[in-house]
Ligand SMILES: Nc1ncnc2c1ncn2[C@@H]1O[C@H](COP(=O)(O)OP(=O)(O)O)[C@@H](O)[C@H]1O
């Protein structure tokens with residue numbers, strides 16, 4: 224079944240079964256493919272829009288035998304009758320229409336996308352928007368594939384093409400635009416975006432989830448923001464490329480490496496000490512939160528709010544336990560921390576947040592820290608990612624990231640005496656500096672929120688265990704170690720209750 228009309232002036236329908244077979248082989252191997260481990264994947268091309276003579280923009284729906292929701296992926300393809308000399312595209316295979324390349328790793332494909340945005344063109348429901356004139360610049364894709372595929376144009380623009388599509392405005396676009404319009408120095412300027420529509424059975428499932436999430440949120444007094452289920456969907460987002468930026472993750476790893484190389488010095492004594500940067504990053508995060516609280520609604524935290532949040536964390540744990548049996552020994556301790564959140568925690572007002580903050584989402588530029596990827600956790604439905612929630616979740620994400628930076632270096636140096644202790648020393652020093660910076664920037668006393676912060680840190684570590692099990696199994700010990708450590712701390716509840 225082919226749901227939407229083919230691109231104009233092109234005989235595409237006849238090649239859909241061939242493209243379908245190529246994609247059936249290629250799609251599951253991609254880092255951003257979310258259906259790994261789900262049985263009986265069946266693929267269907269639901270949209271096929273001609274963006275240029277060479278570039279076809281496909282939306283592919285994948286359904287499974289497990290009765291769970293279908294996924295939609297965006298797959299721009301370049302189809303050539305022959306590959307010019309020196310062409311370096313990524314070949315999926317051959318169809319009767321020609322050689323089929325991944326359009327985002329093909330120079331003509333990336334150029335066609337830029338042109339579509341710059342000209343603010345519209346074609347069969349796909350529309351380009353630009354808030355500034357865009358120059359024609361050569362493209363290259365950003366290193367490794369992550370949750371999405373990014374293309375850099377001439378070190379001036381970076382275009383993130385969202386691979387797994389969720390109906391609605393992507394929070395990355397929505398939040399970054401709001402922060403930029405409000406004058407934040409901590410985001411890269413938005414330049415353009417690509418919008419389309421998702422239709423058909425796959426989005427019906429998502430709309431139902433949307434309703435359920437909204438109902439649960441409303442019951443707890445938590446507002447959801449905007450987002451008609453049949454409204455536009457963000458397909459790609461372009462921002463100013465910050466060429467002076469270095470990722471916090473790389474800087475942190477360099478600092479850890481320096482410490483490990485200095486046999487008898489402490490974290491505050493080595494040249495690569497990162498604590499000053501961690502503190503400034505904490506301050507930048509607080510400033511972003513303060514501005515977000517001005518740009519979007521906020522809601523004061525009552526007991527019912529925290530109870531609803533705790534029940535959401537329990538559900539996330541259920542999913543992780545089903546996927547990773549190794550979490551089972553820590554279930555009781557984790558649930559006890561979530562119960563403490565429900566029963567005795569305090570927390571600052573709920574608001575819009577980053578949603579997946581870690582050292583890999585922050586760039587140190589000449590003028591300070593810039594945060595990016597306000598998309599939230601890529602595996603969650605968009606309505607959930609746009610919900611007002613606790614800013615402590617972002618803090619917890621960054622705290623986890625300091626642990627990751629220290630521990631990931633240990634993976635390469637297993638068995639070296641004393642390094643585990645030094646890893647903790649580095650992580651503790653930088654976690655403390657980040658919290659100090661956040662307190663200075665926000666005026667909040669974070670000690671008052673210790674119980675909530677621990678629950679959110681555990682929730683993040685549980686999420687990471689599932690993430691690593693699916694995408695990077697050799698790293699799973701890092702978050703598992705954190706779950707073990709966080710659940711073995713003094714029970715946060717005076718009653719010591721472990722039940723749900
Ligand atoms: N404005 C920017 N300037 C320079 N580099 C950027 C910018 N935004 C993102 N990047 C780089 O692009 C990479 C991918 O971006 P990200 O939004 O994290 O994509 P994903 O959702 O796939 O993880 C990041 O690792 C970061 O180094």
Ligand SMILES: O=P(O)(O)O[C@H]1O[C@H](CO)[C@@H](O[C@H]2O[C@H](CO)[C@@H](O)[C@H](O)[C@H]2O)[C@H](O)[C@H]1O
Nearest residue numbers: 369370579581582583600601623624627687690
């Ligand atoms: O950046 P993404 O939106 O793709 O986020 C996902 O992938 C991240 C890994 O790249 C993952 O982050 C985890 O690993 C990081 C180191 O690589 C570490 O700094 C983070 O603390 C840790 O959570 C993120 O959770 C996932 O959503």
